[in-house]
Amino acid sequence: MNRWIEKQRHLIDFTASSLARRKGKSLGLLVVYTLLVFVLASVSLYTHALRNEATRVLAGTPEIVLQRLIAGRHDLVPPGYVEKIGRMRGVQKIEGRLWGYYYDSVLKANYTFMVPADRNIAEGEITVGPALERSRGLAAGNGISFRAYSGELHTFIVTGVLAHESELVSADLVLMSEADFRRFFAYPEGHYTDIALWVANPQEVRNVGRKLIDALPDSRPILREEVLRTYASVFDWREGMMLALLSAAILAFGIFAWEKAAGLSAEEKREIGILKAIGWETGDVIAMKFWEGFLVSLLAFLLGYVAAYVHVFHFEFALFAPVLQGWAVLYPSFALTPRIDGVQVATLFVFTVLPYTAATLVPIWRAATTDPDTVMRS
């Protein structure tokens, strides 16, 4: 066993010195390989962290949101609906919600106006999301005017800014009192945008959903798990699209790596001949080349992954954020919670390190099985 380990150490030593002797080729390969791992790992780390972030933020939202439909489109919930649901078994809490969109022609951006259930906001006052704080330069105590769809100008005093931790979903929020909301949008009294329902037992959520459809046939219940699934698929779709765009780069790398790995130079072939003539077995030559492929790809993998980690979690994914984050005028600015998924790392490892290592072995097999006497005749 000790001899085997010693032999592998010798082979790694020789491989390292071979790589050092072919600096240009080795460095070029390492740089391109590292770049590829960096891009793939960046996309993968970012989407994974984004999905986790969305899941974390949505964890506090209601299990079911009920919307009323007319001709398949979302309509206001008329008075009496909240009371109708009121005594449904399994429903822990029920709440009519008021929210809507407002287009700000100054910034050419949409805001979400909302009446919060968990905090009281006095009439004439608002609390804004972090993106508004940045883009409109708002701070507590500032006044801001919005022109309602009726043409009237409404002025509000900013009394607070929402926490940055929830920016992924609160960037464009404007929280206001119910009276201000109804006045601003000329929202009819007793009507709501939708109804939020909290269900204590997760097993009961689907049952409650079915009961809601029976009791209010003109409404549609949206379950939180469906929202989560939609978020996941949106991020997956964007990740997939980005990877599809990158596939050309991956293919180019494949060709590059194959050429580099497969194209044994005359010098390398000569070396293999010498090694065989002085007593190296075919297996020793292949093991040596295996170490070469493995060391290059492992080093590239580690460098690329660490660089991707720094890019995603310290530089906020600056290079690709606009593609993956979404299309909006007000980009949320948020630091993702660093998170590494073992399966994800393993997948990336398998798809980057193994193919290259294997690609180095195929041509070597041919070169390594040549008769050792050829070196005598060269």
Next chain:
Amino acid sequence: MLELANIRKAFNQGRHNEYWALKGIDLAIPPARVSVLKGPSGSGKTTLLTILGCLARPTEGRVRLKGEDISGLPERFLTEIRRRSFGFIFQQFNLVRGLSAIDNIILPGYPTGTPRAQLLQRAEALLADMQLAHRRDAKVEWLSGGEQQRVAICRALINDPEILVADEPTANLDSRLSAEFLAILRRLAEAGRTVILTSHDPLVVESAVVDRVYSLRDGQLIDVRDVRRAAP
């Protein structure tokens, strides 16, 4: 020590350009002596040397090393025998460029799994014996022809083989370096090693260092001549 029985070797067998390089060779190499295979180009001496050194297998015939038939062994076992029992010195030296003299010397020791410190110790002793200790860390491409050959000899000896095989070893050396090389061979034979070389250089063939000369022509052994070794 090393015996060949009815050795025939064909290249491109079964094809239109089939060529028989050796046509039935019988010979016995004596131990601890210097033997030379001589003959003109195309006589088959290098082919014979590759078979003697287990670098190639004969198409027909038997190769026996210390009485054991090794001609039918699979490559793995043949490599093991080659590594343990043979050291090679090539015409072009065949050193690995970019590596230092000492790193070239220890290369044949890598597959044996011998600890590096032990290999280095052996290599340093060999370098000192060849008066090359001062060139230990020099890259081989910086060495002179004579120095390169001495490094090649050290490399051939690193696994302490019983048999040393050299193909046209003086082809790239001047007369002075050739004489120095032959003196080294004499020392090695006197230390108990068997030396086999090919050459058509009269300086080698007629040297007092040589014990036996095998003459080849057209793939056949035409003469075997024993010459008395000169007194040291």
